[in-house]
Amino acid sequence: MSSTTTLHIAHFNDVYRVGLQKLSSHSLDTIDVTQFAAGLQDIRERWSGDGLVLFSGDVFSPSVESSVTRGSHMVPVMNFLAPDVALTGNHDLDFGYPHLTELIKDCAFPWLLSNIIDTETSKIPLALKEFHVVERAGIRIGVIGLVEKEWITTVASWPPNFVYKDMKATGMELSRYLRDPNGEYRCDFIIALTHCRVPNDVAIAKELFALSPSAQKDKSIAPLHGVDIVLGGHDHMYYISAGVTSWDGYDTKKIPLGAEQDHGDILVVKSGTDFRDLSDFTVTLESTPEGSVRKRVIKEIKGRRVITRPGSSSSAALTKILEALLSSVSESLKARSFAAAGNWFADIIRHAYDDCDALRSSGGSDAVLICAGTLRGDSEYGPGNISLGDILEILPFDDPLVVIEIDGDGIWDAIESGLSTWPAQEGRFPVISGMRVTWDSRKEPGNRVTGIWLLKEETTTTDDDSNDGQSGGYSTPRMVDSEPISRIKGDKEYKIVTREYMAQGHDGFTALKGRKYLVDDESGQPMSTIDHNMSTDLLDQFNILQLKTSVITPRGQSDGKRLIENTIPLQRNPRR
Structure with a gap:
């Protein structure tokens, strides 16, 4: 007889600005990272220690402050937010790989980069990890980090000895290693953190059989290697694949550009940008028959979009940290x-x-x-x-x-x-x-x-x-x-x-x-x-x-004939 286990997860990605930011030019309302931190803390307190906080890359650059600090001001902020695992994004390399290693040394959590190999060592680049294993709610969870090939060309100082390894091949290889019943880790569940555009996230979810509960009714993934869910970054957008059971604050029926192949058969979560959004969700894991490759599969996934609102409570402790970090930087700008x-x-x-x-x-x-x-x-x-x-x-x-x-x-x-x-x-x-x-x-x-x-x-x-x-x-x-x-x-x-x-x-x-x-x-x-x-x-x-x-x-995509032309007036406001 199968048994079920509940796992709580919070996810965010692509965060840059720690100071006040206006959400609209038509309003004076602002938010900042201290409000995001307070919201994350509220979520953690409800978990009673059984949750997992994950980050999908891009934090050290670009921002106004990083042009001065080279990203070092984000280390205390991220240590305060305390993700359990983080993935390296392309902009984390904006100041070069050697500088990134120095920033990572000061971080109190591990950084992943599973499918980039240093040819001089034949291993993952120094200071980064191929995977990370944690235990929550009585289950062993393997976390891997996959990045798309396309963004390598965006890194101005990409080391010539770093080579890309196919995401699917890496995911399958790590699944075999981490799920091995006779191996060191014997993972029950594998999460893929990704830093990819939406089309690649949708594709890799299909290739690694991160299938939704409804899709699993037609195709059992218990005997198949792969990952169980994809948590993505890189796109500055909020997107939840249509295969989730329910998701408050987001309409999964609206398919964004690039996600046209999402037919409700996959599980992908992308959590916005810049401390504006946070995904808070719960997966119900069901045990599989003895001898299955996957010891647990997702039976149900329910979540909500947490939006940082103007006027919401803030973290006094993080406010104090920021005041010490950024006072001189802010004045210079x-x-x-x-x-x-x-x-x-x-x-x-x-x-x-x-x-x-x-x-x-x-x-x-x-x-x-x-x-x-x-x-x-x-x-x-x-x-x-x-x-x-x-x-x-x-x-x-x-x-x-x-x-x-x-x-x-x-x-x-x-x-x-x-x-x-x-x-x-x-x-x-x-x-x-x-x-x-x-x-x-x-x-x-x-x-x-x-x-x-x-x-x-x-x-x-x-x-x-x-x-x-x-x-x-x-x-x-x-x-x-x-x-x-x-x-x-x-x-x-x-x-x-x-x-x-x-x-x-x-x-x-x-x-x-x-x-x-x-x-x-x-x-x-x-x-x-x-x-x-x-x-x-x-x-x-x-x-x-x-x-x-x-x-x-x-050309207009509707009829293929009409040319759409935009004339944008630029007008200075009258002097007062």
């Missing part, structure tokens, strides 16, 4: 304020280097190509005042902007790479200025771009529509097509502003690598510095500034 819009950044940096020697004689740069992952913050900014702290929060990366020469074939390849992972919400999605791109998302990756044009500025004068009749109108620049960029190798060269990170070929932008530099990394400046200086100068000159941004225009 206060500066004069101005109004702008997030998608104005690419337009601003287009002319950042026009006066330098390499570009002055040729009329400046032709266009900008950066990627959406450059813009962080996960918040709404404006209309209203935006501080230097906000700019650093949106643009926390410190690699410089550079200018390269590249032919039309290279531009097409770079844009194709940026669009190749759609509908996965990858950071490589292109952000452009000075170009117009049309593309068809229904086509196969690598063949989605249908046209690229350089743009030129056309200025029109608008009649004064004010009541005082004194301003005499104002000029409104707009961008119109100038010339097509042909996909011809070795033809005309274009001067493109981009990030040094991308020019090195990271995040899939291999087409940008090896190009001639007109402004190199030693001469370039960080994007946050350029945007702050130039936007301040521009906004001081105009009361009203309206720009038509460069648009990446997908």
